[in-house]
Amino acid sequence: MRKCLTCCLMLILIYPLGVDLYLVGLPDIARDLNASAVDLHTAFSIYLAGMASTMIIAGIVSDRFGRKPIALLGALIFSCASYGAALTITADQFLFARFWQGVGAGFCYVVTFAILRDALDDDKRSKVLSVINGITCIVPVIAPVLGYLLLMNFKWPSLFTGMAIFAGISCFVCLVWLDETYHKNKDAHQATDRSGESLLSSLFLSRLFITCLSITAILTYVNTSPIILINQMGFSTAQYSISMAVLASFSMATSFLMPYLLSWLGQTRVLFLSQMLFLVCACVFFFTQALYLNTYLNLVGFAMIGVSFAMGFGVLMSQALKPFKQNAGLASSVLAICQIAFSAGYIWTMGMLGVSAVNMLIILLVFSSIANVIILIAVPNEQRSLQV
Template sequence: MIRFLICSFALVLLYPTAIDLYLVGLPQIAHDLGATESQLHIAFSIYLAGMATTMLFAGRLSDTIGRKPIAIAGAIIFIFASLLGGQAENSTVFLVARFAQGIGAGSCYVVAFAILRDTLDDQRRAKVLSMLNGIICIVPVIAPVIGHLIMLKFPWPSLFSTMAGMGVLVCLLSVLVLKESNTNRLGRSNHTTLVPDPFAPGETQHSQFTNERFLDRFFVSRVVITSIGVTTILTYVNVSPMLVMDAMGFDRGGYSTTMALTALVSMLASFSAPFLLSIFKQRSLMLFSQGLFAAAAIVLMASGLSLLDQVANLIGFSLICAGFSIGFGVTMSQALSPYSQRAGVASSILGIAQVCASAFYIWLMGLMGVSALNMLITVLALGGVISAALILLIPLPALPTCCKANEEITRAS
């Protein structure tokens, strides 16, 4: 079991590290490539685009041929893409490298969640996902510091060499440590019949998969809830410079300190979630997380109306981070629960929905000219109401007997 947890954590960490490690070198990268910093900021969107376009493809393949081959392939792609990014001599090659990094990281990201679905029951999976979220929250704080230390002695390509080194480590773990967890992949079954695949016209799939449909109201509800959660936290990250430095008057040092403290809140909340799950029901924690979002909306709204001092925004930011950290892991675990056979595709759909929803919301609010504060308050208030309603109206269904049997077989194998 430990090997699965170590490998899953390593696979997931490629995604946030590739976002945050190189940011400290962005001015030097722009200078050397003859581009502006604003032009290179599109690298973030390009990276997410690479992830989104790969996730469903990687998920389907991991359900068919296994998790391990996709993890290895994703790590290899990430390694070569990182090396290409470090050797780029113009912005076009750099953006291509970032897209390819997204392909590699997206493949590993999908496989990590599928592995946890294969190997853990609902309660343990919820706890592990909460802890994983806590570790991910540390990366935005640690990665820029590591990047700064690297650039004290080495040029910016060394940042991408470091990413490539991480890819090598993940690849070695996938080859030497990771065992195949998908014991239900199609290649293992010789006695199931083939039926039309509703997600790929003209193709077929095994009949045992047809009981695990994605147009199910419970799964759709959890996709919506997790997508709103990710949209909320990414909106906060996106507008935080304007709120902290422009509205509150903090300098860059103060902004860095603020982000570090809120990351600490996220980490503490994430690591407390397993303990809370031992006391409270999953639905109670999910509703509590939405309550924290609502409280954050009230605090930020009061601050915007000058009913509270601007420093009160820090309380609102902390409530946002705590709400996301407590609820996200539990909701992701519930979303994956019904899929013992198609966990790869399920995690892919979740990842794509989360990336696309957050990107669309931030783009739409920007297009409409909504202020940074109102953008954040809107997603907190409206998203919180929608999520709370879905949690109350669509509870976690009982696991079918066949799925329970499949899980027992998977645990024993």
């Protein structure tokens, strides 16, 4: 089991590594490739597009041919695309490589959740996903530091060479250590009707909706934090970086404590507590703005968003996959695509409407906390998955 979890951890780290490691090299990339600011922004969007466009394929294929081939293929694609990005000499070539990085990362992301669904029961899966979530929170903190150290001695292509090496090692480790998990379910449930595992089950749809709101909350926080901390509160770049690292530590600590918290309070109480924290966060931002309180209270709100997300996300993902024994890959891909699309759509819509950064957070947090509590009461985890 430790070997399986090690493989899952390496696979899940590929996605955030592709997002965060290269950021410190953006000025050098722009100079050497003669890339515009639009190109640099597109490099992130096209990475997510690569993930979203092929996740369904990865999920369906893994449900048919097994998890291990998709894990190996995803890591291999990411490794090759990363090495290709290191060799690019034009912005178009760079964006092409970034798209295929996203494809590889998407394969790895989807298959990781499917493997955990196959290998672990609901309680263990919730705890493991919470810990994995904490480890992935470390990447945005450590990746810029590693990137800076690489740039001290090498040029920006070394950032992508590093990604290629990590993905290559992940591929080799999975080849040696990862046992196929899907056939176990297949053998044990030969009589199971796949049509009984509907994506329209009440449990899946409810957790899909809640996780979409949770992901949107954390991504809105990440996107609005520079505006609030730098533009409104006057933080320097160094102060902002330090603040984000400290704030991330709250999420990490919460994630690592989740196995104990779940054993003590249980999944239901933890989820309700996480949603109450979202509402408290909204109150902190609202009263800080309305009553002209010390703006440093915004940092308290940011920290609580991270804590609330860490408390709920792993549990919710585990519950969402609970109805699926044969179609866990497909379910994982649908979850990931909807989360990406919903969060991008919300941030884009609020931006087009001219909603301020703080109000974007307040609106989302209030709606999320109220709607999610209602859904959790209406569709408890113990409820048998009903067909719609």
